[in-house]
Amino acid sequence: MxxxxxxxxxxxxxxxxxxxxxxxxxxxxxxxxxxxxxxxxxxxxxxxxxxxxxxxxxxxxxxxxxxxxxxxxxxxxxxxxxxxxxxxxxxxxxxxRHADIIVNGSFDKVVSSTYNSYTMLDVMYKMCFDAAPYKVEASARMLDESLPYRFNVITTVVQPHFFRIKLERVDIYSGWSPSEIKISWKAYFNTAVQIY
The missing domain is CATH 3.10.100.10 (Mannose-Binding Protein A, subunit A)
Incomplete structure (x- = not known):
């Protein structure tokens, strides 16, 4: 905690x-x-x-x-x-415990998966931290919200400069063609962190 x-x-x-x-x-x-x-x-x-x-x-x-x-x-x-x-x-x-500092970010990316219902992505914070956050939450959605694609996002690695996610389609069990999605994230730090 x-x-x-x-x-x-x-x-x-x-x-x-x-x-x-x-x-x-x-x-x-x-x-x-x-x-x-x-x-x-x-x-x-x-x-x-x-x-x-x-x-x-x-x-x-x-x-x-x-x-x-x-x-x-x-x-x-x-x-x-x-x-x-x-x-x-x-x-x-x-x-x-110190109050949290919460840093938000998002970006658009074209992603696909050849065979599996999931793919792995490294997400760069696009800002510099002197320590890794103690928790990162992420979500993903289609830019074209009329499409039925639904995603589950699991954070697997958290580092000071990036985090890795498993992006999994929950509406299918196989690969999918290139699709533009928006990934949004929140990184949680204690107040001792320095943000540059």
Whole structure:
């Protein structure tokens, strides 16, 4: 899902999670882990160290125990405070992910298939990305919509510069003559991607 355990690094995120948990008597893993056996040896899952201004520990936490590596937040015990515990404890989890960037495109192409009801096509984005999208959706239709041709489009490969699709006619089971179709696509990126 292109997500990570939540990093509770600001008062706004902490307040949002308190409102989201909203008095449920449940505990949730967050994206904080012990990296050394001291009480201050905790690090977020993005590699940054926990600061004293971010910490929301239970009273008498964290415990200086060797097996209490993971961190949870919940409403029970001391509401919305953090506690360190063994990572094999069965809990729910709170995840975060960046908002998606959706890039759209389309093009017209003459396609055919000699023997099969499908053909494979490489689709160039015609723009530069520094990373591949985590998902691409595509559809195809005849430019002449009076024709009965119907297509199923399956994305098989996704790369930073192109994606590959299996374009399959669903109205026949054999090859077809050259036909002009429109392929439309959406590529989904997280907000960390750079578009050039």
């Amino acid at each position: 292109n997500a990570t355990l939540a990093r509770v690094k600001t008062k706004q995120v902490y307040q949002f999670l308190k409102e989201t948990i909203n008095n449920t008597a449940l505990y949730y893993y967050i994206g904080l882990m012990r990296i050394n056996p001291t009480k201050t040896g905790f690090q977020w899952n993005d590699g940054t160290n926990l600061t004293s201004g971010e910490a929301q520990w239970w009273e008498n936490s964290p415990v200086d125990a060797g097996n209490e590596i993971c961190v949870q937040m919940g409403h029970g015990g001391q509401p919305y405070k953090w506690n360190d515990l063994p990572c094999d404890t069965r809990l729910l989890y709170i995840c975060e």
